[in-house]
Amino acid sequence: MMPVVQLLRAALKHAGNRPPRCVMQTTSAVHGVRTHASSCTDGDKPKVLITGGLGQLGVGLAKSLRRRFGKFNVILSDIRKPPNHVYNNGPFIFSDILDYKNLREIVVNNNISWLVHYSAVLSAVGEHNVALAKEVNITGFHNILDIANEHGLRVFVPSTIGAFGPSSPRDPTPDLCVQRPRTIYGVSKVHAELMGEYYHQRYGLDFRCLRYPGIISADSQPGGGTTDYAVQIFHAAVKSGHFECNLRSDTRLPMMYIDDCIRATMEFLEAPDDTLVSRTYNINAMSFTPQDLTCEIQKVLSDFKVTYNADPVRQAIADGWPKALEDSAARQDWGWKHEYDLPQLVQTMLTHITLGNKLARAF
Numbered sequence: 001m002m003p004v005v006q007l008l009r010a011a012l013k014h015a016g017n018r019p020p021r022c023v024m025q026t027t028s029a030v031h032g033v034r035t036h037a038s039s040c041t042d043g044d045k046p047k048v049l050i051t052g053g054l055g056q057l058g059v060g061l062a063k064s065l066r067r068r069f070g071k072f073n074v075i076l077s078d079i080r081k082p083p084n085h086v087y088n089n090g091p092f093i094f095s096d097i098l099d100y101k102n103l104r105e106i107v108v109n110n111n112i113s114w115l116v117h118y119s120a121v122l123s124a125v126g127e128h129n130v131a132l133a134k135e136v137n138i139t140g141f142h143n144i145l146d147i148a149n150e151h152g153l154r155v156f157v158p159s160t161i162g163a164f165g166p167s168s169p170r171d172p173t174p175d176l177c178v179q180r181p182r183t184i185y186g187v188s189k190v191h192a193e194l195m196g197e198y199y200h201q202r203y204g205l206d207f208r209c210l211r212y213p214g215i216i217s218a219d220s221q222p223g224g225g226t227t228d229y230a231v232q233i234f235h236a237a238v239k240s241g242h243f244e245c246n247l248r249s250d251t252r253l254p255m256m257y258i259d260d261c262i263r264a265t266m267e268f269l270e271a272p273d274d275t276l277v278s279r280t281y282n283i284n285a286m287s288f289t290p291q292d293l294t295c296e297i298q299k300v301l302s303d304f305k306v307t308y309n310a311d312p313v314r315q316a317i318a319d320g321w322p323k324a325l326e327d328s329a330a331r332q333d334w335g336w337k338h339e340y341d342l343p344q345l346v347q348t349m350l351t352h353i354t355l356g357n358k359l360a361r362a363f
Helices: 004-011 058-069 100-109 123-128 130-151 184-203 229-239 258-270 290-298 312-319 328-333 342-362
Strands: 024-030 033-039 048-051 074-078 092-094 114-117 154-156 206-212 214-216 242-245 253-257 280-282 286-288 305-308
Touching (some): 058 258, 114 258, 123 130, 123 312, 154 258, 184 206, 184 280, 214 229, 280 328, 286 342, 290 342
Parallel strands (some): 048 074, 114 154, 154 206, 206 280
16 A cells, blocks of 8 residues: 555645636627627636535535635535534635525625536435425526626536436447436436526527536545445445445446546636637546445455445436546547546545544544
């Protein structure tokens, strides 16, 4: 196993060396249709609002954006009370995406120029509460889209491997293909992709969307997604040495370590508009099965055991998802390149979780 210091150094790598650059939006009307023109100077820094900020990605993205643009230029928001370490590390406010008036006031009062929309009900939870998923993922998104268009914001909305379905090519899945998802989560994401692209074509809205694979991180708890096992398995390996997996051992899905995901999002947000041939891109890093992941963990923790008890709902969802994402357009258009493969992912996750547990016991 790699020395802890070396592992930590690898885990803390981030894309923070480039100077800030951004595109600030102005609004004009052409033949009665509002369009958004871009301008930028070296001194411009965006003012960013992140919705759903207490989820798996919001806190990490806020940290990277604050490092780039300044602590007070990035506002995290959610409907839940933040833990102290989040509250003390930068601006945090209550924001309910279903409250149009409140959301609009936040954008105006804080002079927001970029809006990162992470609020969502994920795949497995959505199948158990379709009404809530429709309200949050579709009605809430409409509020975000209309406010972004009204105020000329750059808006980023993540999509997912769940936007594809059993009739999509699965290995690999290209950017453009049949999309017939069978979950309300996937349907809402296809809806978001198409509505965002329509607003871009119709109004000139700077809409940007990445289809994320399953995201793996040590610092946040899973939020009800089908790929959650790939986070839970590491905590179980360190804590108990045994894990019961809710997917079949041969279920291959695309995955990505959170640092790669945050870096991809940062690079995509900052990419010059004229380099983007599309408004929605696949991004990929690695694909593996639960058995692949177990074998890699056992190279470090040889006594680790995994049993399988497939959950019918999650397994049915996973069986309709891509086995790998084809992401050559992202690599060509704006230079996307992942850094973490499966061995690096396993070493980094085990190091983070082991060290975190030791620190927790010490205090």
